[in-house]
Amino acid sequence: LDFQKVDIMPVLMDTFEILEKKAAKKNICFEIVDPKRQIVCETDSFRLQQVIINLVSNAIAYTPPNGKVTVSVSEDKDEVFIKVSDTGIGIDEKEFPRIFERFYRVDKDRSRESGGTGLGLAIVKHILEAHHGKITIDSKLDEGSTFTVIIPRSQGSDRGK
Ligand code: ATP
Ligand code: MG
Numbered sequence: 001l002d003f004q005k006v007d008i009m010p011v012l013m014d015t016f017e018i019l020e021k022k023a024a025k026k027n028i029c030f031e032i033v034d035p036k037r038q039i040v041c042e043t044d045s046f047r048l049q050q051v052i053i054n055l056v057s058n059a060i061a062y063t064p065p066n067g068k069v070t071v072s073v074s075e076d077k078d079e080v081f082i083k084v085s086d087t088g089i090g091i092d093e094k095e096f097p098r099i100f101e102r103f104y105r106v107d108k109d110r111s112r113e114s115g116g117t118g119l120g121l122a123i124v125k126h127i128l129e130a131h132h133g134k135i136t137i138d139s140k141l142d143e144g145s146t147f148t149v150i151i152p153r154s155q156g157s158d159r160g161k
Contacts, residue, residue: 001044001130003155008080009035011045012071015052019060026065030056033072041080041153047127048151054120055084055147061116062145063088075153079133082149090141099137100125124149131155 012032023030052071059069067087074081091099091106098104103118128135133151 001047003042003044005040005042006045006048007038007040008043008045008048008073008082009037009039011049012052012073012082015049015056016071018053019056022057023060023069026060026063026067028060028063028065029068030060031068031070033070037073039073039075039080041075041151042155043131043151044127047130051124051127051149052082052084054124055149058120059084059086059088059145059147062086067144078153080151080153082151083146084149085144085146087144090143090145091137091139092141093139096137096139100135 009032013035016030016032016035020030056069056071063069063086069087070083070085072083072085074083095106099106100121101118102122105116105118124135128149128151131151132155133149136148136150137145138148139145
């Protein structure tokens with residue numbers, strides 16, 4: 001990977017431009033909270049963009065028309081947190097561990113319409129592991145989901161100091 005100190009907001013805004021039409025087609029309100037804020041961390045920006053594209057694509061795909069998809073960023077001393085929330089179909093808690101497996105899709109009937117392959121989240125997990133980061137899920141069936149990406153600010157020998 002190519003780790004550089006990058007301001008992650010422009011990466012999120014690029015993702016926004018790529019996916020806003022897809023959201024608009026379903027009349028989904030797609031918002032990046034506080035896009036002018038500067039949050040810097042050491043990341044491979046191309047890979048990070050892949051992570052965000054996968055999560056936002058899912059949020060749009062698994063949210064019925066007229067819903068809402070929100071991306072927000074926060075930070076503490078050591079880590080950056082990127083939250084992708086939707087008002088979609090949600091995921092049952094018992095499925096949480098499995099959705100990161102390759103080719104796994106929850107309830108084929110519910111997700112057939114969206115025609116994915118079940119690889120997106122496996123790729124996300126792989127990229128985050130390579131960043132010494134992780135992803136957490138909070139979701140409720142028929143209410144919506146929030147995926148939180150957690151990445152360390154620094155990848156070098158000063159990591160965690
Ligand atoms: P691909 O991303 O390869 O096109 P996919 O979207 O089915 O296909 P993943 O992104 O790995 O694959 O997601 C796995 C499964 O997790 C999905 O099929 C869906 O059942 C569930 N899922 C993922 N994100 C959400 C979400 N935001 N809301 C509800 N279910 C989700
Ligand atoms: Mg997907």
